[in-house]
Ligand SMILES: [Zn+2]
């Protein structure tokens with residue numbers, strides 16, 4: 708189990724590995740395009756080489772891309788649905804050029820269509836994203852939080868989207884993985900506050916989705932309480948999950964093969980180093 712954080716790629720993706728190393732990351736995550744919208748900046752061969760060289764130089768074992776925030780595969784608007792799937796496909800291709808291991812995205816919300824229509828749109832979108840894709844960056848659905856008709860906030864909904872996509876096209880079998888965000892899962896009602904609750908939540912995940920599909924963990928404490936359906940990240944130990952939960956997560960045998968990425972607040976330059984130190988200490992136990 709290796710630890711990292713979401714790192715700024717301001718000024719070019721090749722700047723991120725050095726910043727990751729500086730705060731104590733062993734792996735890192737970044738945005739490869741403006742998260743609020745706009746086109747992806749071009750990637751030159753020089754930049755791609757500099758990114759890969761810097762990952763080696765600064766001892767970053769793996770890297771991951773977070774898709775932009777405006778993605779909605781369940782929108783009633785064609786332009787939003789198709790724009791979302793094409794942006795994700797671009798990110799997968801860009802990630803493959805950079806040697807990035809995973810790309811994760813939130814699925815969106817079916818606020819202006821029925822829940823059934825929403826899932827149908829998502830399955831079509833997942834098919835569009837992955838159809839003919841030959842790259843090496845693997846696509847992950849991130850468990851979401853939030854009120855209303857947000858899609859992908861329960862294990863059975865995630866399982867349904869994946870299984871229906873695989874059924875639609877056999878070639879997509881095992882192509883879709885899952886990113887488990889502790890804050891989102893907790894806000895969606897899955898307890899993680901101590902060893903027994905972490906075990907129970909993972910048992911449930913295994914039963915519904917399958918632990919083999921779990922590829923990465925976003926490690927965030929939650930300002931909101933269990934099942935409050937609010938997406939508010941907090942520093943480890945300062946939220947409603949608490950340190951006991953994160954200690955249990957780091958020491959859960961079924962998670963040993965996975966890496967953890969912080970998306971905790973960055974109010975001061977000391978925040979990431981402090982949160983990473985907490986995780987590294989748990990790993991020694
Ligand atoms: Zn996350």
Ligand SMILES: [Zn+2]
Nearest residue numbers: 890891938940
């Ligand atoms: Zn979040």
